[in-house]
Amino acid sequence: MKKSVLFVGVGGQGAILAAKILINGVMSRGYDVKMSEVHGMSQRGGSVSTQVHFGDKVHAPVIGPGEADILVAFERMEAVRYAEYLKPDGVAVINDYAIESVSTASGQYQYPEGCVEAMEKLFDCRVLDAGAIALSLGSAKCMNVVLFGALTQVLGMEDVDWEEIIRQTVPAKFVDLNLRAYHAGREAALKTV
């Protein structure tokens, strides 16, 4: 068994924490795991990606086109950008949430319409507005864990105690918020099936 999860979004959205919770969960099951991310210029509001690969034995820390089992997009245009990395029978968890880029804000480009619909035509998608869900829970900051909750619905690792993993991974004062975010994300992903 080997699985690859690709988290994509915009610098500063908290994809790395989501990846970390996933890693701690799969490590608790004794799997080998590798994670890859790119630092540097990507910190400045650019498009970012974090990859997690786990299984009995993992060699490559990165994948190429057509190799991800699950794509978790923290922003809808980023889902489109990285769609080619998803296996044709893979699952996309998409945050129906848009962040302008400098290229669209300055009027140089138009932010594309129909990102989510285009993804739904091609892939099994779980679409949720994690930004609104996070706000309704009291903090936009827990959007990443809402998306993580949605991811657990398609991950197929029900034997992992994700609540416990979240408790161990996030700072103590944010445990309650993040547990609520996790459950809200799981529920939202169920509704979209």
Added chain:
Amino acid sequence: MKVLMSGNEAIARGAYEAGVRVCSAYPGTPSTEIFENLPQYKDVLYCEWAPNEKVATEVAYGAAIAGVRSLTAMKHVGLNVAADPMFTAGYNGVTGGFVIVTADDPSMHSSQNEQDNRRYAMAAKIALVEPSDSQECKDFMAEAYRISELFDTPVLFRTTTRVSHSKSLVELGERTEREPFPYKRNIPKNSCAPALAYAKRPKVEQRLEALAEYGCTSPLNRVEMGDGKIGVITASIAYEYAREVFPEGTSFLKLGLTYPLPMKLIRDFAARVETLYVIEELEGFMEEQIKAAGIPCIGKEKVSNMYELNPARLREMLFGVKPVTRKPEVEAVPRPPALCPGCPHRGFFYAVSRQKDVIITGDIGCYTLGSAPPLNAMDSCVCMGAGFSVGAGMAQAFRQMGKPRKIFGVVGDSTFFHSGMTGAVEILYNNADMIPVVLDNHITGMTGHQDNPGSGYNLQGEIAAAVKIEDVLRSFGFEKVLIVDPQDLSAMEGAIREAMNASQRCAIICRRPCLLIKRLKHDIGQCVVDPDKCIGCRKCLQVGCPALSLRGKKSHIDPTQCVGCTVCAQVCPMGAISRKEA
């Protein structure tokens, strides 16, 4: 118990376990986190940020001469700066173990070129060690120091972005303290006077022969024998990809000591397989040597020497298997990195971009982003320090043509100390008609906030002497040093005009700390657009702030991104943008 570590964390851990005592580096992606992870061991080792890679390498080498194990680390282009001491250290030898980490950046995620620094090991005739995952990053450090002391050679320890930044599981060990080699003056060994270098020259060749022999039994090189049909010689991250791509039964010769190559071991492995591949990222470094030794193999005729590899790409290049992908009918538009909202560099680049016919020679740092649209305020960007010296060269060329132009040479504070100072001297000494500008944000920003000689702190988090940029410039001979807050646009424009019209030698320092510096308290507010006053003229969009966009026909400020720097408010002709306090 195993812990998840990046390659860089594991290298720091490896240095600690190997008993390293002195470490000096200059930050550079993807190497920076090695040194960010060293202060946790400061009870037993000394670590520092040096002004540049050459200084760092000399400091670490000096410590090796004094008799302890030492470490330096840098990104691949940093080794261009540090090459001088490395080559001579290769002749003189080390005494205490001396490891130079070079972190290469295939695909140029954060770099200006894709140079393959394995070539440096061959050129300097020193040992080259390449790990392929985090466990090897840690374990190979101990072995690198052993090789360094056993063969009296600096060891070039090469990673790539994916080795340095990927995380994988690591079994930790304990630190082994080492007795320093007693220091004795030894002029023939530690001086490179021509006659002494001449005498040492044959030893360098003998050392390479001995290392090639050693490589045949070194634990860094291993054979994973399969059925004998296909054999693959590989190293570094390419090994991990090859393991995913080649069929079951493939034999691997996985090399960790990759220069000099263990040719006997390679010849023996080649004889045991029917078809031999050499799989490596970037140049055909091993393949060229293996072919030159008369061993037939398949390599760069199939695998490109450009950009980083991944399993899908390797599979397609080797076996013609195209990845199966689906492409949405909607296309994503570019999302390039940009100067952050509230970035102090924005004011300078906006103000200078309003000047007609000026030339701006740029440099490496966050402020390279001043070249991006809509600011487009840069004519060149070459390497660290070139902001001043390339500008000086252009000034001399325009003078020769009889068509002088106004030139602004731009460097950051960390870059000023790195290699901008010598360019500033060049401007004065050779009377280059240009204005040096230091964008002083009190931090080394692009690499993720490291302290520098101007910031007042050192790597270990202690208060340090802060070298004042204005004192340096004045002592060189700049008669007028204008210090300005770049966020105050009228003051910024005034300084630019004053410098352009000055009869004395003039320099500008744009001074405002980066908003992301955690230890400072920042004046955070929030700007808002009054839609009744906004006429949709888009002037504010010209400052290139990620928080600004057009909603319908009116400007809109994203409250989650805006920090209230007011640069957009200062350019609005209608006074439609104002700041409310947070």
